[in-house]
Amino acid sequence: MGRAGSAVAAPERREATPPGYERLDAEVPVLYAPRLAGKAGELSGYLAQGYRTLGRILSVEPPGIIAYLMADEDWGEAPRDNANPYPPGLPYFTRSVEPPALVLPGDLSPVFRPRTAATLPLTVWHELAHAFLLGREVVRTPSWLGELVPQAASAAVARRSGLPLEEHLSRIEREPGFTLRGFRGPAGAGDQMSFQNLLLLLGAAALEEFGEGFLQNIFHDLWEEDEIVDGERAEELLGDALGQGGREWLVSRPEF
Ligand SMILES: [Zn+2]
Numbered sequence: 001m002g003r004a005g006s007a008v009a010a011p012e013r014r015e016a017t018p019p020g021y022e023r024l025d026a027e028v029p030v031l032y033a034p035r036l037a038g039k040a041g042e043l044s045g046y047l048a049q050g051y052r053t054l055g056r057i058l059s060v061e062p063p064g065i066i067a068y069l070m071a072d073e074d075w076g077e078a079p080r081d082n083a084n085p086y087p088p089g090l091p092y093f094t095r096s097v098e099p100p101a102l103v104l105p106g107d108l109s110p111v112f113r114p115r116t117a118a119t120l121p122l123t124v125w126h127e128l129a130h131a132f133l134l135g136r137e138v139v140r141t142p143s144w145l146g147e148l149v150p151q152a153a154s155a156a157v158a159r160r161s162g163l164p165l166e167e168h169l170s171r172i173e174r175e176p177g178f179t180l181r182g183f184r185g186p187a188g189a190g191d192q193m194s195f196q197n198l199l200l201l202l203g204a205a206a207l208e209e210f211g212e213g214f215l216q217n218i219f220h221d222l223w224e225e226d227e228i229v230d231g232e233r234a235e236e237l238l239g240d241a242l243g244q245g246g247r248e249w250l251v252s253r254p255e256f
Pocket of ligand 1: 147
């Protein structure tokens with residue numbers, strides 16, 4: 001798990017521009033299929049906003065990354081960690097290329113809901129937050145903590161950007177039939193989305209109650225942790241990162 005640009009990068013781990021793709025230069029450059037030029041501009045704006053805002057909220061040097069905006073027909077050519085392509089329409093972050101990359105589809109999969117003006121930017125900022133977190137070595141954590149961190153971070157960027165976050169949150173199903181700690185993967189796409197939405201609700205509620213400071217705390221805690229984080233330790237880390245009364249607040253939350 002070398003850092004971006006470390007000497008251990010194998011020769012094949014290099015930026016690989018798909019044939020015919022163009023490049024939009026910015027803090028996070030976007031490689032895009034020419035017919036998606038309009039979308040590339042829109043995403044570039046969200047990327048710039050998220051990149052700067054997360055750097056400020058977390059007080060860290062942003063990681064060197066790039067984004068691929070893939071046309072549907074090229075999805076199978078996108079950089080990825082596994083041999084087989086991932087399901088179409090699902091954005092992801094991969095360190096299989098250098099610099100590490102956000103892979104974004106031309107159209108989000110229909111599993112993303114609710115669909116509001118906030119859906120796409122939140123999704124981009126979620127992946128961007130993964131990129132920030134994975135800019136340093138991170139141990140394994142329960143999936144609720146590993147995904148809460150990017151969900152809360154994306155909500156924090158949305159709050160600063162004046163996106164209609166409240167409207168988005170109000171359209172989330174609050175009782176999908178499981179809690180965050182009770183959620184067990186692998187699950188279908190619908191349940192995965194419900195899980196992510198519960199995390200977004202919890203993240204937004206935590207921001208409301210404790211402010212943004214806990215994000216910086218939890219990122220740094222996770223970077224410093226050197227043993228696999230189990231469920232109990234995860235609750236402890238998050239509760240303490242929230243601050244005074246954090247642990248009690250956390251266990252009092254219905255979705256938790
Ligand atoms: Zn994620």
